[in-house]
Amino acid sequence: METVANGHLVTVHYTGRLDSGEVFDTSRDREPLKFVIGRGTVIPGFENGIIGMQVGQAKQVVIPPAEGYGEREPKRLFRVEKGRLEGHDPKVGMHMQVELSDNRLAVATIVAIEGDKVTLDLNHPLAGKTLHFDIELLAIADGADWQDEHECTGHDGDCCGKHGDHCCG
Numbered sequence: 001m002e003t004v005a006n007g008h009l010v011t012v013h014y015t016g017r018l019d020s021g022e023v024f025d026t027s028r029d030r031e032p033l034k035f036v037i038g039r040g041t042v043i044p045g046f047e048n049g050i051i052g053m054q055v056g057q058a059k060q061v062v063i064p065p066a067e068g069y070g071e072r073e074p075k076r077l078f079r080v081e082k083g084r085l086e087g088h089d090p091k092v093g094m095h096m097q098v099e100l101s102d103n104r105l106a107v108a109t110i111v112a113i114e115g116d117k118v119t120l121d122l123n124h125p126l127a128g129k130t131l132h133f134d135i136e137l138l139a140i141a142d143g144a145d146w147q148d149e150h151e152c153t154g155h156d157g158d159c160c161g162k163h164g165d166h167c168c169g
Contacts, residue, residue: 002140004053006038009143012050017132024126036143043068049135058136065128072128078108082116090118098122 004010011034015026027033035041037051045067053059065071088096094110098120112119 001054004037004050004137004140006051007143008037009034009139009141009146010037010050010137011139011141013136013138014046015134017134019130019132024131032138034146035148036146039143041148043131045131046133046135049133050137053135053137055137055140058134061133061135063131063133065130068129068131069124069126070128072123076122077111078120078122079117080120082113082118085118096120 011032013027013032015028016024018024033042035047037047040047043063045061045063048067049059049061049063082090085096088094090096090110090113092110092113096108096110097105098108100106106122108120108122109125110118111121
């Protein structure tokens with residue numbers, strides 16, 4: 001029986017949980033996830049957890065921060081003047097797209113508002129967290145010619161910010 005290897009197009013259903021058991025994402029209520037192993041479309045721990053699986057197999061994978069969304073980095077917290085957030089009524093917990101100094105786009109979370117200063121967190125919301133995935137492999141195919149409409153290509157692996165969560169994770 002064929003097992004998942006680099007270059008395969010895989011189709012999976014998954015449910016992701018935090019240490020607390022809280023579900024942070026699942027494909028069970030939508031189309032299954034399809035991606036090609038080795039393209040870096042998903043976090044490394046998720047991809048590595050699928051390698052070697054066979055169609056119909058289900059397994060649990062525990063992913064430490066280093067193989068997920070990385071550790072939380074205090075240097076990714078920025079204080080800005082409220083006036084720089086044109087067209088927004090900032091509230092703690094709000095997510096917004098921001099342009100970085102190198103003109104790339106990123107998603108920031110407002111974590112504090114103090115007077116006319118707003119603190120933005122550019123860490124991924126799951127940074128620093130251990131992730132638990134229940135994964136079911138539904139199909140394996142040749143991924144050589146498959147192109148995901150959400151996949152970011154032509155940017156040397158850097159996210160251009162135009163493909164939602166699929167590109168940047």
